[in-house]
Amino acid sequence: MINPGELFVVGRSRFAQCPIPEDQVLSRDHFLLEVRDQRCVLRDLGSTNGTFVNAARVTEVQLEAGDVIAAGASRFTLDWVCGDPPDDATSTATLSPPARAELLSSRTTAEWSTTRAPIGESPSSQTGELVESRVRCLGCGRRAPAGLNVAGGSPSQPGPGGNESITWLCEACRGKAAESPQPIPGYTLLRQLGRGGMGVVHLARHEPTGRAVALKLIVPEVAATRSAVDRFNREVSVLRKLKHPHIVELFDHGVSRGQIWFAMEYVAGPNLDELVRRHPGPYPVGRACRVALQVLKALDHAHALGIVHRDVKPENILIGPGPEGVDRPRAPRVAKLTDFGLAKSYRGLGLSGGLTFSGELRGTLPFLPPEQVTDFRSVLPSGDLYALAATLYHLLAGRPPRDLPEDGGELMRALLEEPTIPLRRFRPDAPPGLEEVLRVSLAPNPADRFPTARAFRHALKPFAHD
Secondary structure, three states: OEOOOOOEEEEOOOOOOEEOOOOOOOOOOOEEEEEEOOEEEEEEOOOOOOEEEOOEEEOEEEOOOOOEEEEOOEEEEOOOOOOOOOOOOOOOEOOOOOOOOOOOOOOOOOOOOOOOOOOOOOHHHHOOEEOOOOOEOOOOOOEOOOOEEEEOOOOOOOOOOOOOOEEOOOHHHHHHHHHOOOOOOOEEEEEEEEEEOOEEEEEEEEOOOOEEEEEEEEOOOOEEEHHHHHHHHHHHHHHHHOOOOOEOOEEEEEEEOOEEEEEEEOOOOOEHHHHHHHOOOOOOHHHHHHHHHHHHHHHHHHHHOOOOOOOOOHHHEEEEEOOOOOOOOOOOEEEEEOOOOHHHHHHHOOOOOOOOOOHHHOOOHHHOOHHHHHOOOOOOHHHHHHHHHHHHHHHHHOOOOOOOOOOHHHHHHHHHHOOOOOHHHOOOOOOHHHHHHHHHHOOOOHHHOOOOHHHHHHHHHHHOOO
């Protein structure tokens, strides 16, 4: 089963979702499939002998019903099946491997379930595309073009007689919204704090209370049904129960004129990535371990509530002044983990558009556990522990634990199969025991890592002194 935004790899590698080790003509990581915005996209991963769709060699292509994929000595046929699932269903696909590589006629079925019942017999209504003039931009009123992809599936006909609305901003209005955000009722924007892959963060004032907040604004990159946006908000609302000294608190969230917004606790300090870049010379071992211990407390709390972060990385760890507001070079600092689960919910509903394997995730890939590279929905707490270990490694070494090439195929291979580089190569002053802690926590197999955040903390504590 391939869920939206996940990467399904076919190859000889044991890490592939469809491993075919007996096909010696197949590359270790040959090609990947991804379901997104009611499309199935195939990308060749730099294979030696190429990937062919309907006898034509391809690098990247959107697949259609009946397409025949040839890779190595294996053949696959893709079939779409339109279903009528419950309201909270998302587009999915399944790909079964041939029983044996030499059975070239083996047939593979991909099942496509939409978030609505099909309307009429129009091809556009079956593929998640909208015909021209059904939707207008919320900003300028421009009509949406034919072939517009819609996150959450194309709805029944909007407007009079329809049963679901669509939120859409044209490219020009998305650009304007990013540069000059629309006001959010009850908040006054003061200044921009930062810009990332999921939106822009502003320092804002909550007018009813006068409280300073960090207001994150996201403009979906694709059109979205009302149900898709509502589902995103429902998933995010669960995060409001996360209250911990080392977790950035989510106060409120909503949607306003096409913008998804989150009002969060304001932390007056840099994120960990900025801290590393500003620090002259190697970051002290004891100080780095103390930051990691604080984040592990946050993860221990979240995991006890059944919540997995899925995107632990330096940019999502904020470093603020201590509990008494002290902000001096040697004063205690507080690490706070932010953006719990937002990436999973946002990408999973197709609101980000594009392939997750491309630029959208480039800054996240060095910290992803191998199992999350191809299945970000099913990550367990051990995945968060791996990501924190990679973050600690980055803090100490100033670089990720693996060399990551630019080429797509080589990048996938490195993420799934390359061993981590020993920390001592970059930090010979690091205690050998710390390197062993990192080796365990960065194990490719989740079963070989520390079983819990608490166990990781216990192993790391001896190194948290100057």
